[in-house]
Amino acid sequence: MIGPLLWRVRGLDRVTGSGSLRVNVCVRRATDDGRFHLDVVDLFSARARQLFLKAAVMELGTDEERLRRDLGRVLLACEDRVLDLQAQARTPIPTTPEMPPAEEQDALALLRDPQLLERTGTHVAAPGRAGGVDNHR
Numbered sequence: 001m002i003g004p005l006l007w008r009v010r011g012l013d014r015v016t017g018s019g020s021l022r023v024n025v026c027v028r029r030a031t032d033d034g035r036f037h038l039d040v041v042d043l044f045s046a047r048a049r050q051l052f053l054k055a056a057v058m059e060l061g062t063d064e065e066r067l068r069r070d071l072g073r074v075l076l077a078c079e080d081r082v083l084d085l086q087a088q089a090r091t092p093i094p095t096t097p098e099m100p101p102a103e104e105q106d107a108l109a110l111l112r113d114p115q116l117l118e119r120t121g122t123h124v125a126a127p128g129r130a131g132g133v134d135n136h137r
Contacts, residue, residue, distance in 0.1 A: 003066065004030050007074050011040075015082045020044055023078060027056055027067075035060050043075045 011023040021043040028036035037056035042048045049071060057064045099107070110116065 003070065005060075005062070005067075005070060006030050007070070009074065009078055012078060012081050013085055015085075021075070021078060021082065025052065025074070027060070027070075029060060029062075043071075043078060049075075 006028050008026040009023050010026075015021055015023070023041065023043060024038070025041050025043075026036060026038040037052070037059040039052050039055065041052045053064060053067055053071060056062070056067055060067075113119070
């Protein structure tokens with residue numbers, strides 16, 4: 001919300017290049033009187049912003065200069081968000097989940113246990129387990 005107007009921008013996650021900021025922009029009054037303006041706008045294009053402003057002023061009956069300043073704030077916020085999203089996309093996602101050190105030490109101790117096969121066989125043969133001797137109750 002900026003002043004008496006609510007702004008909603010969608011499509012920032014689909015912006016790929018640095019030369020365009022084509023998004024879906026909706027602006028409406030906070031009083032929810034049902035008046036709004038919605039359009040697809042390249043916020044980096046002065047002409048597209050001007051067309052959006054003219055149509056929004058007509059729809060909302062609001063001051064054009066205030067709307068222009070607000071749209072400028074929206075543009076800057078969108079640009080920052082796109083840069084954040086692009087940086088997140090470049091950050092590699094770890095392919096191996098991290099294990100807490102204590103769990104890792106326990107797992108390594110189990111793997112190094114000379115009785116591992118015997119312990120595994122005992123657990124598999126226990127009653128109620130698949131392959132167990134007393135599995136038909």
